[in-house]
Amino acid sequence: MSAQMLDGKALAKRLREELKEKFAEFTAAHGYAPTVAIFRIGDDEASAGYARAIEKTCQGVGAGSRMIVLPQSATQAEVEAALDMLNADPRVHGIMILEPVPDQIDHAALIDRMDPRKDVDGVHPLNAGRLLANRPPFFVPATPAGGLRLMEEAGVSFKGKHAVIVGRSDIVGKPMALLLLHRHCTVTITHSRTVDLPGVCRSADILCLAIGRAEMVKADWVKPGAVAVDFGTTYTDDGLKGDCDQAGVAEVAGLLTPVPGGTGPVTNVMLMENLLAAAELLAAG
Numbered sequence: 001m002s003a004q005m006l007d008g009k010a011l012a013k014r015l016r017e018e019l020k021e022k023f024a025e026f027t028a029a030h031g032y033a034p035t036v037a038i039f040r041i042g043d044d045e046a047s048a049g050y051a052r053a054i055e056k057t058c059q060g061v062g063a064g065s066r067m068i069v070l071p072q073s074a075t076q077a078e079v080e081a082a083l084d085m086l087n088a089d090p091r092v093h094g095i096m097i098l099e100p101v102p103d104q105i106d107h108a109a110l111i112d113r114m115d116p117r118k119d120v121d122g123v124h125p126l127n128a129g130r131l132l133a134n135r136p137p138f139f140v141p142a143t144p145a146g147g148l149r150l151m152e153e154a155g156v157s158f159k160g161k162h163a164v165i166v167g168r169s170d171i172v173g174k175p176m177a178l179l180l181l182h183r184h185c186t187v188t189i190t191h192s193r194t195v196d197l198p199g200v201c202r203s204a205d206i207l208c209l210a211i212g213r214a215e216m217v218k219a220d221w222v223k224p225g226a227v228a229v230d231f232g233t234t235y236t237d238d239g240l241k242g243d244c245d246q247a248g249v250a251e252v253a254g255l256l257t258p259v260p261g262g263t264g265p266v267t268n269v270m271l272m273e274n275l276l277a278a279a280e281l282l283a284a285g
């Protein structure tokens, strides 16, 4: 068997075009563009690069972006004061607190302090709790939302399917599991202490990988015809690698997201969907 590859680049391009129109309509109706504040503390290179990528995505759809960078030496009180200003600013509709934060900063306290209506990353406990309870409105973290969208676009049916999620982070593994549970999958969440991980993976109709270990999942871990969604992005000497052996798994799976070009390109577009939803929510009062 040779898997159909789920083209994230093409989907992202199409969704960006659709979003461009929606952002233009919002801006025309309200006189301002939905705007995200990208909040960074310190000088981490990767986080600065991510911030630039978000800025570029914003420009591409007609969203506004505001970069807030505090020094590595910033205190908790200074960071909280800056965050409070963003919470109160009516021209800021989304807030993203980028990681890593310096050791002296209590990251969880910042997340808790953010206005949940501006939480476009879906990390505030109120949004996480609403997702758990399947009680809208809530913001879904962009990465699993993108994985789900790729599957939906490919016509994957969820009801009664066994979904195995490898990884239990708050931003990928857990929300992916909940999204599939709410679509009536039978869900197994696995992690580094799971016994017989290959065997559990082999029982999956839908296998979602959010591990961060290059090419860990091999072809013989995958049920023939399964849907495999590979969120992994690990930079190696041989380039960017996913969590599965892409070439091997492509021989066994029915559908597979490539790395690069699968879930990655869709993630930032999902973030823009969240930003538009946040701006609409705030405008509705």
Ligand code: NDP
Pocket: 143, 166, 167, 168, 169, 170, 171, 172, 173, 190, 191, 192, 193, 194, 197, 209, 210, 211, 212, 213, 231, 232, 233, 234, 263, 264, 265, 267
């Ligand atoms: P985390 O490091 O937060 O979580 C990794 C998870 O994988 C943990 O739950 C961990 O288990 C589990 N794990 C690690 N090693 C093993 C193992 N040997 N066997 C089984 N489980 C294991 O990562 P994230 O969720 O933030 O990210 C996961 C991947 O997704 C990364 O490659 C990241 O770069 C990528 N990513 C991709 C995005 C995209 O747009 N496509 C966006 C965000 C992330 P335990 O909990 O037991 O430690």
